[in-house]
Amino acid sequence: MRIKEKIKKLVESQLPEISxxxxxxxxxxxxxxxSTNVAMRLAKEQGKNPQEVGRELVASLxxxxxxxxxxxxxxxxxxxxxxxxxxxxxxxxxxxxYKEKNKYGKLSSGKGKKVIVEYSQPNIxxxxxxxxxxxxxxxDALANILEECGYKVIRWNxxxxxxxxxxxxxxxxxxxxxKSAVKKNPIEELLRLYVYFHDRVKTDALLDDKxxxxxxxxxxxxxxxxxxxxxxxxxxLKEFKKVYKLLGIDFDxxxxxxxxxxxxxxxxxxxxxxxxxxxxxxxxxxDLAEQGLPVALVAKSDGASLYLTRDLASVRDxxxxxxxxxxxxxxxxxQTLHFEQMFAVAKKMGIDGAELRHAKFGLxxxxxxxxxxxxxxxxxxxxxxxxxxxxLAEDAITKKNMNLSAVKRKKIAxxxxxxxxxxxxxxxxxxxxxxxxxxxxxxxxxxxxxxLQYTRARLSRIIKKGGKISNVDFTMLDKDLELNxxxxxxxxxxxxxxxxxxxxxxxxxxxxxxxxVLANKFYETTHILKEENKKKKQAxxxxxxxxxxxxxxxxxxxxxxxxxxx
RNA sequence: GCGCCCGUAGCUCAACUGGAUAGAGUACUUGGCUUCGAACCAAGGGGUUGGGGGUUCGAAUCCCUCCGGGCGCACCA
Numbered sequence: 001m002r003i004k005e006k007i008k009k010l011v012e013s014q015l016p017e018i019s020x021x022x023x024x025x026x027x028x029x030x031x032x033x034x035s036t037n038v039a040m041r042l043a044k045e046q047g048k049n050p051q052e053v054g055r056e057l058v059a060s061l062x063x064x065x066x067x068x069x070x071x072x073x074x075x076x077x078x079x080x081x082x083x084x085x086x087x088x089x090x091x092x093x094x095x096x097x098y099k100e101k102n103k104y105g106k107l108s109s110g111k112g113k114k115v116i117v118e119y120s121q122p123n124i125x126x127x128x129x130x131x132x133x134x135x136x137x138x139x140d141a142l143a144n145i146l147e148e149c150g151y152k153v154i155r156w157n158x159x160x161x162x163x164x165x166x167x168x169x170x171x172x173x174x175x176x177x178x179k180s181a182v183k184k185n186p187i188e189e190l191l192r193l194y195v196y197f198h199d200r201v202k203t204d205a206l207l208d209d210k211x212x213x214x215x216x217x218x219x220x221x222x223x224x225x226x227x228x229x230x231x232x233x234x235x236x237l238k239e240f241k242k243v244y245k246l247l248g249i250d251f252d253x254x255x256x257x258x259x260x261x262x263x264x265x266x267x268x269x270x271x272x273x274x275x276x277x278x279x280x281x282x283x284x285x286x287d288l289a290e291q292g293l294p295v296a297l298v299a300k301s302d303g304a305s306l307y308l309t310r311d312l313a314s315v316r317d318x319x320x321x322x323x324x325x326x327x328x329x330x331x332x333x334x335q336t337l338h339f340e341q342m343f344a345v346a347k348k349m350g351i352d353g354a355e356l357r358h359a360k361f362g363l364x365x366x367x368x369x370x371x372x373x374x375x376x377x378x379x380x381x382x383x384x385x386x387x388x389x390x391x392l393a394e395d396a397i398t399k400k401n402m403n404l405s406a407v408k409r410k411k412i413a414x415x416x417x418x419x420x421x422x423x424x425x426x427x428x429x430x431x432x433x434x435x436x437x438x439x440x441x442x443x444x445x446x447x448x449x450x451x452l453q454y455t456r457a458r459l460s461r462i463i464k465k466g467g468k469i470s471n472v473d474f475t476m477l478d479k480d481l482e483l484n485x486x487x488x489x490x491x492x493x494x495x496x497x498x499x500x501x502x503x504x505x506x507x508x509x510x511x512x513x514x515x516x517v518l519a520n521k522f523y524e525t526t527h528i529l530k531e532e533n534k535k536k537k538q539a540x541x542x543x544x545x546x547x548x549x550x551x552x553x554x555x556x557x558x559x560x561x562x563x564x565x566x
Numbered sequence: 567g568c569g570c571c572c573g574u575a576g577c578u579c580a581a582c583u584g585g586a587u588a589g590a591g592u593a594c595u596u597g598g599c600u601u602c603g604a605a606c607c608a609a610g611g612g613g614u615u616g617g618g619g620g621u622u623c624g625a626a627u628c629c630c631u632c633c634g635g636g637c638g639c640a641c642c643a
Contacts, residue, residue, distance in 0.1 A: 024582060027589090037585065040623075050623070077586040078624065123643075164642055212641085257643085283641055294569080300641040307643050334637050336570060362571080363637070400605070416605090427591095428579065432572070433636060440578065444605055446591040447579090454605050462602050498582075510580070513590080520606060529602045566605080 003093065003490060007034055007083055014060045018042060025491050029480075032074070032082030033487050040079040050079030057081055090486040091474040097489055098472070098546050105492050105553050110151030110500070114322055116354070117143040117153055119330035120244075120251070123160035124236040125169050125190040128243055128382040130364045130436055131332060137422045137559060138361055138430055139330035140249045141505045144557045149500045154322060158314070159256025161233050163307065165194075167215025170228050171207070172197040174214075186235035216304050219261060233258075246386050247418060248559065260313040264305040267313050271298060276348050288344050296341040311342050312351070319353030327354045328503065333362055333431070359503040362433035380436060386418070392442050393417030397566070415561040419449035426558050427509035447513050452551055453562045455516040455523075459548040460564045462528050466541045476539035481522055485543065488515050492550050496557065505558060512554040519547050 004023050011021040021038045039054035046053070054075035061073050061081075071086040097104050119139020122128045128136075140155075147153045172193040173182070182189045201207045218225040237254075244250060268284060271277035277284045282301030288294065298309045318327060329339060339358040346356065394413035397404065404412070424441055428434070444450040477486065495511040498504075528544065531537040555562045 024585095027582080028586090031586070035586090040585080044623070080586065121643090160643060162643095168642090208642095281640075285640070292569090294639055297640045302641080304641085306641075332637090333571065335643080337638055338643085340570090360571090365636075396605075400603085432579080435578085437578080440592090443592080446605095448591085448605085450605055451591095454603080458603055458606085465602065494582095502583090506580075507582075510590085517590095521608095523602080524598095524607045527602065565603090 003085070003089075004034060004494065007036075010061065010065060011036055011038060011057075011081075014057060014064055015042070025494060026082070029484050029487065031076065031080070032072075033085045034083040035080045036083075037080060039075070039081055043079060051075055054079045054081050085487070087478050087483055088475075090483050090490075091477060093490055094477065094486045094543065094546065095472075095474050098474075098542050102549050102553060104546070104550065105148060105496055107149045107493060107497060107500075109497065110146060110149040113150075113325040114152045114154065115146055115326045115328065116156050116318055116322060116324045117146065117328045117330065118156040118158050119143070120249075121158050121160060121331065122236075122240055123165070124256075125166070125187070125194065125232045126160075126236075127187055127191055128240065130380050130382065130385065133382055133385070133421070134361050134364060134425055134430075134434075135330045135332065136244075136247065136249060137425055138359070138505065140247075140559045141422075141426055141557065142328065142330065142359065142499075142503055144559060145496060145499045145505070145508070148496055148557055151325075154253060154324065155251045156253045156255070157251040159233075159237075159254065159258075161229075161256035162258040162261060162310065164212055164215045164304070166218060166229055166232075167213065168197050168207075168211035169194055169232065170214040170218065170225050171210045173228060182235075186232075187239050190232060190235075212300075212302065212304070216302055219304055229258075243382055243386070246390075246414075247422075248561070257307070257310045257314075260310045260317065261305065263313040263317070264299075264309060267309060267316075268299050268305075271349065274349065276345070286341075286345050286348065288341060288348075291340075291344045293341055293344055294337070296345055298345070308338065308342050308345070312346055312349070315342075315346055315354075315356065316351050319351065324354040326357055328357045328359050330359045330361070333360045333433075336360055357503065359430070361430035365433050365435050385441070386421070388438075389417040389421055389442060390414065393420070393444075396444060401566075412563055412566050415563050416444065416450050416453060416566060419453060419555070419560040419562075420444060422558060422560050423449035423452075423509060426505040427513070429506050430504060449555070449560050450566070452512055452516050452555055453560075453566050455519055456548050456551045456555075456562045457564065457566045458523060459519065459544045459551075463541060463545055463548065464564075465529055466537070469538055469541045469545065472538050472542040473535045474539060474542070476533075476536045477543060481518070481525065482543065485515075485518050485522060485547065488518055489546055489550055492554070499557075508554060509558060512551060512558075515547065515554075516551060519544070519551075 004025065008021055008023045011023065012018065015021065015038060018038055021036055023034050023036050026032050026035050039057055040050045043050035043053045058073050058075055058081060068086055069089050070083055072084040074082050076082050117139055120132060120136040122132050143153045143155050169190065176196060177189065177193050197207065214225060218229055271286065277286050277298055283297055284299035286296045286298055288296055296308060297306055299305060315327065318324065331339070336358065343356045390413055393416045394409060397409055397413055397416065421441060427447060477483065491511060495508050499508045526540065528537065528540045531540060552562050
């Protein structure tokens with residue numbers, strides 16, 4: 001980023017009339033290392049020929065640029081100005097990167113600021129399924145990335161531990177369930193009851209009212225219902241924590257919707273008092289026509305609270321307690337309207353503080369392109385998915401590497417299997433729906449976590465065998481591939497920054513993959529340990545040390561381990 | 567019916583948010599292990615970016631329209 005900033009300042013110094021020259025890092029090295037489109041922008045404004053404007057700019061830049069910094073600046077294509085860094089500049093940059101070691105990539109843009117990332121949000125008394133997986137791993141990665149940018153990140157697991165669903169479950173338990181069955185196999189049994197309830201609703205519409213009734217009792221503090229709720233919640237948490245442990249994911253705050261039930265009455269009366277909420281068909285609603293949104297329901301006609309209302313209470317509470325700069329909700333697309341409404345109501349109520357952002361992601365669909373629903377029992381369970389992938393990973397490792405101890409093999413299987421699972425989601429633009437496909441989840445080749453892990457494991461072996469690195473002469477690295485690798489390393493902080501701003505992870509994943517592709521090319525074409533020129537060998541070792549470190553750190557940001565050997 | 571998202575190579579997806587010759591993986595064909603770990607590398611074919619129109623130096627990206635898919639739209643979360 002330093003380099004990019006330098007070029008930006010340089011261009012702006014030559015073009016005082018332009019505000020904010022845009023410099024982009026070029027993908028294709030034949031088009032320079034960096035480029036700018038200011039000449040085209042300027043030409044448009046002034047009605048001039050873009051290439052001519054470009055040539056003028058290049059002429060003045062050549063005088064203004066520090067000597068030897070660029071090897072070439074040229075106008076190309078429709079009027080781009082392309083910058084080619086000199087080998088000297090690249091070598092000097094690598095020297096810095098090498099010195100920074102694992103600190104390289106750390107940014108300070110978020111320093112002194114707090115951000116709450118809310119993710120995972122499993123529902124009590126249900127199993128986590130593939131849908132929760134997306135929120136969990138995207139949220140975890142975003143939290144890591146924001147942390148790398150200097151933010152103090154609060155990882156929040158907002159449990160679905162309140163709502164009518166518990167009324168339904170309690171009704172189902174009281175009607176068809178029994179204590180010993182739940183004790184024996186808590187989650188299985190509760191899930192069975194829940195699915196059974198929804199089956200029965202299809203033929204008996206009155207059941208929905210029964211469920212609401214039980215929830216209402218729960219909300220009013222009915223002792224029996226309270227006890228049941230508490231029991232179900234505890235059993236579920238135990239189950240969730242097992243899954244999180246396997247995924248290597250943890251949270252700072254485990255506060256769910258139930259925490260805000262006390263604040264429902266005051267917040268509802270406040271909305272009434274402020275004239276924001278009005279009665280409609282017995283329920284309390286907020287009109288959002290001005291915002292171009294449908295009416296939002298904030299309290300049911302029986303007085304019971306709703307999701308949206310609890311979310312509002314939570315926003316207010318979070319602002320008060322943590323004073324975050326942002327609250328980021330990592331929640332699926334299907335809830336887009338809910339968040340638009342919630343943000344709009346919050347604004348109307350004058351709840352200010354954190355910027356509220358919905359980092360939405362596409363659904364996981366079945367092979368029939370339909371939503372996988374828990375109610376119909378169609379969802380693939382997370383624990384089942386993880387178990388399967390761990391077995392497969394271990395098989396693959398056994399085939400590749402016979403000499404590992406059982407303990408080591410298990411450990412590596414976890415890194416590979418879980419890594420593949422996570423990377424599979426994180427490499428994609430989170431907006432698109434995903435059609436669930438076992439084969440894709442279990443693919444360990446090509447653009448996948450195991451490819452990156454493998455790349456680093458090979459480099460690690462060389463570094464280990466290469467011995468101590470000292471007195472590195474970076475000018476030894478002068479071949480195209482070597483210089484391209486350095487340029488690629490230079491892009492790392494920029495990719496982290498971009499991910500933090502856009503809340504996307506796919507650019508970072510794609511960056512790591514393209515770095516690994518170059519690294520493997522280098523590996524195949526340059527036999528480092530056999531290099532007879534000692535100075536060259538040292539420089540090669542230093543280069544791959546930096547590459548290995550960036551891959552490790554990049555994967556770490558995505559929540560993926562990269563063991564020294566796999 | 568209304569709103570939001572999407573449609574790119576056989577399949578799964580990118581494309582720096584309006585930039586250069588639309589790129590990867592996978593599958594397929596071919597070549598490379600006595601050489602730092604072949605979960606790798608090299609080479610090849612594969613496209614009217616769903617159709618049509620518009621905006622401008624420049625469109626997969628923005629606007630209009632049609633076709634196809636997904637998800638929402640008052641007492642679930």
